[in-house]
Amino acid sequence: MNPVETIIKKRNNNPLSPTEIEYFVKSYINNSIPEYQMSAMLMAIFLNGMQPDEVYKLTEIYINSGDTVKFPAEWKTVDKHSTGGVGDKITLTLAPIVAACGAKIPMISGRGLGHTGGTLDKLESINGFRTDYSKQDFSKFIEKSGIAIISQSKELVPADKRIYALRDVSGTVESLPLITASIMSKKIAEGAQNLVIDLKVGSGAFIKKLDTAKELAELLITVGEKFGQKIAVVFSCMNSPLGEYIGNALEIKETVNYLKGKHLPDIDILTKELAIHMLLLSGKARDKKEAIEKIENAISSGEALNKFRELIIQQGGDAGFIENTDLLPQAKHSRQIFAKCSGWIHEIDSQAIGYALVEVSAGRRQLDSVLNYSSGARLLRKVGDRLQEGDLLGEIYFNDESNIDEICDKIVNSYSIKDSFCEPDSIIIESINKWISL
Amino acid sequence: MNPVETIIKKRNNNPLSPTEIEYFVKSYINNSIPEYQMSAMLMAIFLNGMQPDEVYKLTEIYINSGDTVKFPAEWKTVDKHSTGGVGDKITLTLAPIVAACGAKIPMISGRGLGHTGGTLDKLESINGFRTDYSKQDFSKFIEKSGIAIISQSKELVPADKRIYALRDVSGTVESLPLITASIMSKKIAEGAQNLVIDLKVGSGAFIKKLDTAKELAELLITVGEKFGQKIAVVFSCMNSPLGEYIGNALEIKETVNYLKGKHLPDIDILTKELAIHMLLLSGKARDKKEAIEKIENAISSGEALNKFRELIIQQGGDAGFIENTDLLPQAKHSRQIFAKCSGWIHEIDSQAIGYALVEVSAGRRQLDSVLNYSSGARLLRKVGDRLQEGDLLGEIYFNDESNIDEICDKIVNSYSIKDSFCEPDSIIIESINKWISL
Numbered sequence: 001m002n003p004v005e006t007i008i009k010k011r012n013n014n015p016l017s018p019t020e021i022e023y024f025v026k027s028y029i030n031n032s033i034p035e036y037q038m039s040a041m042l043m044a045i046f047l048n049g050m051q052p053d054e055v056y057k058l059t060e061i062y063i064n065s066g067d068t069v070k071f072p073a074e075w076k077t078v079d080k081h082s083t084g085g086v087g088d089k090i091t092l093t094l095a096p097i098v099a100a101c102g103a104k105i106p107m108i109s110g111r112g113l114g115h116t117g118g119t120l121d122k123l124e125s126i127n128g129f130r131t132d133y134s135k136q137d138f139s140k141f142i143e144k145s146g147i148a149i150i151s152q153s154k155e156l157v158p159a160d161k162r163i164y165a166l167r168d169v170s171g172t173v174e175s176l177p178l179i180t181a182s183i184m185s186k187k188i189a190e191g192a193q194n195l196v197i198d199l200k201v202g203s204g205a206f207i208k209k210l211d212t213a214k215e216l217a218e219l220l221i222t223v224g225e226k227f228g229q230k231i232a233v234v235f236s237c238m239n240s241p242l243g244e245y246i247g248n249a250l251e252i253k254e255t256v257n258y259l260k261g262k263h264l265p266d267i268d269i270l271t272k273e274l275a276i277h278m279l280l281l282s283g284k285a286r287d288k289k290e291a292i293e294k295i296e297n298a299i300s301s302g303e304a305l306n307k308f309r310e311l312i313i314q315q316g317g318d319a320g321f322i323e324n325t326d327l328l329p330q331a332k333h334s335r336q337i338f339a340k341c342s343g344w345i346h347e348i349d350s351q352a353i354g355y356a357l358v359e360v361s362a363g364r365r366q367l368d369s370v371l372n373y374s375s376g377a378r379l380l381r382k383v384g385d386r387l388q389e390g391d392l393l394g395e396i397y398f399n400d401e402s403n404i405d406e407i408c409d410k411i412v413n414s415y416s417i418k419d420s421f422c423e424p425d426s427i428i429i430e431s432i433n434k435w436i437s438l
Numbered sequence: 439m440n441p442v443e444t445i446i447k448k449r450n451n452n453p454l455s456p457t458e459i460e461y462f463v464k465s466y467i468n469n470s471i472p473e474y475q476m477s478a479m480l481m482a483i484f485l486n487g488m489q490p491d492e493v494y495k496l497t498e499i500y501i502n503s504g505d506t507v508k509f510p511a512e513w514k515t516v517d518k519h520s521t522g523g524v525g526d527k528i529t530l531t532l533a534p535i536v537a538a539c540g541a542k543i544p545m546i547s548g549r550g551l552g553h554t555g556g557t558l559d560k561l562e563s564i565n566g567f568r569t570d571y572s573k574q575d576f577s578k579f580i581e582k583s584g585i586a587i588i589s590q591s592k593e594l595v596p597a598d599k600r601i602y603a604l605r606d607v608s609g610t611v612e613s614l615p616l617i618t619a620s621i622m623s624k625k626i627a628e629g630a631q632n633l634v635i636d637l638k639v640g641s642g643a644f645i646k647k648l649d650t651a652k653e654l655a656e657l658l659i660t661v662g663e664k665f666g667q668k669i670a671v672v673f674s675c676m677n678s679p680l681g682e683y684i685g686n687a688l689e690i691k692e693t694v695n696y697l698k699g700k701h702l703p704d705i706d707i708l709t710k711e712l713a714i715h716m717l718l719l720s721g722k723a724r725d726k727k728e729a730i731e732k733i734e735n736a737i738s739s740g741e742a743l744n745k746f747r748e749l750i751i752q753q754g755g756d757a758g759f760i761e762n763t764d765l766l767p768q769a770k771h772s773r774q775i776f777a778k779c780s781g782w783i784h785e786i787d788s789q790a791i792g793y794a795l796v797e798v799s800a801g802r803r804q805l806d807s808v809l810n811y812s813s814g815a816r817l818l819r820k821v822g823d824r825l826q827e828g829d830l831l832g833e834i835y836f837n838d839e840s841n842i843d844e845i846c847d848k849i850v851n852s853y854s855i856k857d858s859f860c861e862p863d864s865i866i867i868e869s870i871n872k873w874i875s876l
Contacts, residue, residue, distance in 0.1 A: 007609030011484065036473035040608035043481035046449065170478035171445030 003027065003037050010044040018057045025061045029159050038163070039170040042178065050177035052222045058177070059223055062185030065159035069106065069135055069191035071142065077104045078282040079192035080274055081183055083207065084116045085200045086350040087241035087379075089251040091119045091149070093258045093271045094278070096308035099147040100298040101275075103282040106142050107149040108156065108190040112363050115354025117248065120151055125249040125329055125373035129317035145310050157185045174206055180219045188227050194281035195224060196274050197233045201429060204350030205238035210429065217432060232277040232433035236270055237425040240348050240382040243267045247362040247376015247397065249328040256325055259305040266382070266427045273428050280436040287436075329374035331397035335404060337412050339387040344422040348383055349414035356410040360398040372399055377411065384424030387417060441465065441475050448482040456495045463499045467597050476601070477608040480616065488615035490660045496615070497661055500623030503597035507544065507573055507629035509580065515542045516720040517630035518712055519621055521645065522554045523638045524788040525679035525817075527689035529557045529587070531696045531709045532716070534746035537585040538736040539713075541720040544580050545587040546594065546628040550801050553792025555686065558589055563687040563767055563811035567755035583748050595623045612644055618657045626665050632719035633662060634712050635671045639867060642788025643676035648867065655870060670715040670871035674708055675863040678786050678820040681705045685800040685814015685835065687766040694763055697743040704820070704865045711866050718874040725874075767812035769835035773842060775850050777825040782860040786821055787852035794848040798836040810837055815849065822862025825855060 001023045010016055016024070024041060027033040050058070071077050078098070082088055095105050109131075112118035120131050131151040133141070141148035152161075160182050167173050187195050197220060200206075201213045217233040224231040243264050245254040258267055276291040285291035298304040305322065312319045321327040358365050361372035379394035381387065393415065396408055439461050448454055454462070462479060465471040488496070509515050516536070520526055533543050547569075550556035558569050569589040571579070579586035590599075598620050605611050625633050635658060638644075639651045655671040662669040681702050683692040696705055714729040723729035736742040743760065750757045759765040796803055799810035817832035819825065831853065834846055 004607060004609050007481075011481065011609050034473070036477040036604060036608055039474040040477040040481045040610065043445075043449065043478045044485070044609070047482070047485040166474060169442060170474055171442050171449050171482070172478065 003033050007037060007041050007044060010041060010048060013048045015051050015054055021054060021057045022061055025058065025159055025163070029065060029162060035166060039166055039172070042163070042167055042170055042172040042175075045177060046172045046175040052219060055177045055180050055219060056223050056226045058181040059184045059188070059227070062157045062160045062181055063189050066157050066189065067135065067153065067155035068189045069138065071104070071106065071139070071191045071193065073193070075104045075142075076194060076282045077106050077142070077192050078194040078196065078278045079105060079107055079187055079190065080196045080198060080278060081187060082198040083200045083205065085238045085242055086116060086204055086354045087243050087246040087251070088116065089122060089243065089255055090198065090267065090271055090274065092122065092251070092255040092308075093267060094274050095147055095149070096259060096311065097271065097275050097295055097298045097304040098278045098282075098284075099145065099311075100303040100307040101279055101284050101294045102146065103278060103284045104142050104146045105278075106138065106191050107147070108152050108186065109149050110152065115351045115358065115363065117246070117251070117363055119149060121371055121373075122248045122251050123149060123315075123317075125252055126312060126321060127318040129312060130315050133315070141314055145307070145314055147307065147311050148315070149311070152186070157189050160185050176212070176216045176219055179216065180223055184220060184223050184227070184229075188229060192229065194230045194278070195232075196277040196281065197231060198270070198274055199233050199235050200238035201235055202238040202425075203347055204241065210235065221432070221434070230281050230435045232281060232431065232435065234270075234273050234277065234431045235429040237427050237429055238350065239425050240266070241350050241353060241379055242270070244378050244380060244394075245376065246353065246357055246379065248371060248373040250376040250378065250397065252321070253325040253328055255308070256305075256322055259299065259308055261299065269427045273431060277431065277433055280433065331374040331376075332399045333401060333404075334395050334397050335408060336395050337393045337408050339389055339391045339393055339415070339417060340412060341417050342387060342389045343417040343419045345381055345383050345385050345387065345415055346418045346422045347416040349416075352414040353377070353379070353411055356407050356414070359403060359407050360396070360400070375399055381415070382424060384422050441471050445475060445479050445482060448479060448486060451486040453489050453492055459492060459495045460499055463496065463503075463597055463601070467503060467600060473604060477604055477610070480601070480605055480608055480610040480613075483615060484610045484613040490657060493615045493618050493657060494661050494664045496619040497622045497626070497665070500595045500598045500619055501627050504595050504627065505573065505591065505593035506627045507576060509542070509544065509577070509629045509631065511631070513542045513580075514632060514720045515544050515580070515630050516632040516634065516716045517543060517545055517625055517628065518634045518636060518716060519625060520636040521638045521643065523676045523680055524554060524642055524792045525681050525684040525689070526554065527560060527681065527683075527693055528636065528705070528709055528712065530560065530689070530693040530746075531705060532712050533585055533587070534697060534749065535709070535713050535733055535736045535742040536716045536720075536722075537583065537749075538741040538745040539717055539722050539732045540584065541716060541722045542580050542584045543716075544576065544629050545585070546590050546624065547587050548590065553789045553796065553801065555684070555689070555801055557587060559809055559811075560686045560689050561587060561753075561755075563690055564750060564759065565756040567750060568753050571753070579752055583745070583752055585745065585749050586753070587749065590624070595627050598623050614650070614654045614657055617654065618661055622658065622661050622665070622667075626667060630667065632668045632716070633670075634715040634719065635669060636708070636712055637671050637673050638676035639673055640676040640863075641785055642679065648673065659870070659872070668719050668873045670719060670869065670873065672708075672711050672715065672869045673867040675865050675867055676788065677863050678704070679788050679791060679817055680708070682816050682818060682832070683814065684791070684795055684817065686809060686811040688814040688816065688835065690759070691763040691766055693746070694743075694760055697737065697746055699737065707865045711869060715869065715871050718871065769812040770837045771839060771842075772833050772835050773846060774833050775831045775846050777827055777829045777831055777853070777855060778850060779855050780825060780827045781855040781857045783819055783821050783823050783825065783853055784856045784860045785854040787854075790852040791815070791817070791849055794845050794852070797841060797845050798834070798838070813837055819853070820862065822860050
């Protein structure tokens with residue numbers, strides 16, 4: 001097969017055959033197709049798209065490029081995937097609740113890059129917590145506690161890993177077919193039999209419009225179904241950072257607060273909506289009413305907090321911070337920030353906030369950047385809030401004082417405050433779960 | 439500047455600024471942008487296009503990447519460029535006529551690759567003929583004889599050379615903006631103040647439709663104009679191979695026959711149409727009538743043949759073949775081919791013929807393939823011809839008998855003969871010359 005002819009076929013907007021997709025990806029992985037041909041192909045896919053059958057085949061090749069984990073069918077394992085947002089610690093508030101209700105949750109998670117944080121980084125701000133467990137340990141954890149959050153080994157979907165790195169540097173990240181294959185291959189390879197997707201929509205998400213989000217959701221569901229995976233999708237609003245805290249240890253603190261009963265509306269509503277779908281898909285609740293009862297009970301009884309503690313201890317962490325969050329890494333300095341003018345918040349540039357916090361080492365600029373777990377921000381205001389000039393917007397936590405004026409300015413300037421009324425957002429836009437009648 | 443942001447800008451169908459184009463191309467040439475980013479950019483340009491201003495800037499950067507040749511303005515130099523066809527020896531029939539009429543024709547030409555032949559290869563089938571002359575020699579030749587056909591030095595538009603090589607392997611060749619920059623940069627760098635483009639349209643050309651050809655013509659004219667170059671475009675039909683002979687020495691023989699007065703209709707009409715525009719643009723004729731008179735006279739008086747001889751001798755060639763074409767390289771074997779059925783020729787797959795003749799070494803499979811100058815074919819029939827089963831189609835000339843049955847079969851099968859009438863093509867579809875009232 002001639003790689004140029006295959007590129008030209010996609011360039012001319014013709015679907016590739018399963019053989020062509022397999023040949024192209026495998027040849028790239030074994031270095032017989034060079035990067036410059038793969039990047040031309042990726043751009044052609046970005047601009048001309050792929051049909052569901054092509055995405056399915058691509059996903060299959062990604063999965064078969066490496067190791068996979070399999071759990072007994074009767075476990076009805078369930079995972080959650082978020083398409084990424086600033087302050088998104090929902091994996092941490094959600095998984096202990098759902099595991100406390102008896103579901104089995106195999107989670108292979110990632111580190112943060114750019115303006116969004118990674119679940120593993122947040123957990124690693126806990127003293128002793130480890131994520132580098134083997135496939136065997138992973139299975140044992142799931143069997144025993146129902147929950148494990150580990151890092152992706154080199155052996156899991158290596159094809160996606162290499163192609164993702166190339167997408168990142170060739171301007172081809174935000175392609176629905178490529179995103180679908182990337183998400184689904186990981187979630188199927190890790191052994192999730194059911195999946196709930198938190199699909200972020202809004203100014204702070206990489207998908208700005210609901211139409212696009214629905215197109216992605218449909219593709220994810222179609223591909224998942226072909227692998228026998230049941231998928232529910234929750235479209236959630238990402239116009240304001242989630243919760244109050246952004247930063248690794250700060251988000252662990254907020255998680256503990258939540259599991260202890262301090263319920264900020266956005267975190268609370270989103271956590272429970274996702275938990276409902278996870279319980280329904282995993283068969284731990286028959287209907288929405290039962291799901292809600294179980295969720296409320298798991299929190300109020302302290303079982304969710306206990307499950308969180310079990311997770312921390314199971315993976316080598318010192319759980320003392322659960323009783324006293326001051327034991328988490330603490331920043332040396334903090335500075336309050338204030339509204340520059342009066343009015344309603346019409347927009348918050350979450351991405352700009354995320355990048356500003358990278359400068360206090362709350363996130364990574366490059367793959368090898370060193371994080372400072374204690375730094376970050378507490379931001380109190382959301383889109384739709386009314387402010388007076390000089391009102392407290394929040395507080396920035398940092399360890400190195402250089403540039404802090406500039407960083408605070410960037411964050412203050414990411415709030416667009418106007419003289420006209422602005423309606424607050426609803427955190428849940430819509431949910432799709434074709435497997436269960438809600 | 440961040441290369442990924444620049445790729446994303448073009449990917450999102452936004453025009454690039456002159457600074458961005460310059461940065462991107464220069465960084466690629468100095469190896470600070472890798473091939474995989476350039477190929478993603480090329481695919482984005484292929485699929486989203488470029489505005490004329492962007493093409494102009496790209497052309498300018500190509501030109502400035504290397505050496506240029508300049509001639510006095512009063513010379514009104516004129517060149518011809520063909521977008522490529524099978525059996526296209528028109529440069530050789532045309533240039534001596536136009537030079538004999540007093541025009542100055544600086545030609546920097548190419549070698550053949552794939553199914554089309556290159557003018558330099560044809561000339562190099564002449565014993566002793568050289569094409570590797572310096573810029574200084576080139577200028578001296580033009581001053582003295584009015585004509586020179588040399589090869590592109592490494593110093594001429596190196597940016598196009600490198601990017602063309604990448605386009606070839608990334609499926610991004612047939613892009614109108616990229617084709618325009620590639621043609622125009624070379625033609626401006628070589629010092630052509632006027633240019634006539636033979637824009638091939640049809641099944642044997644890379645442009646199949648007149649609409650696309652007109653779009654390319656408009657872009658070529660607009661960009662040329664910005665550099666002060668005057669351009670005429672002749673849209674010619676490329677449904678049948680041009681003339682009768684295909685192959686390096688065979689086309690030299692056909693050129694000599696033509697200049698001696700043996701006028702096959704397609705070669706004759708196309709040569710004269712292009713010559714008219716070259717004489718008008720270079721100011722050697724005031725109107726079409728005068729141009730035709732001068733052309734006819736140049737041929738019938740033998741001045742065109744003399745100019746051809748002057749060109750051969752000037753560049754080191756042994757001109758004896760002009761009196762006796764048997765002195766050109768002769769193939770060891772020949773085989774006649776015949777029509778398989780009766781009817782009208784509806785289509786000739788010139789590309790398939792070109793590739794079949796690559797197998798007798800008349801063309802190059804790869805850049806380093808060795809040519810056999812004597813091999814090729816004489817093909818007598820054109821689209822619209824009526825045939826009886828068993829009629830002579832032509833003759834194949836070859837030196838190595840292996841595979842010759844298969845090669846002959848391929849050529850015979852490239853004629854689509856049907857039972858219904860098919861109108862012959864007109865070689866000239868249309869001409870544009872906005873500089874002269876015809």
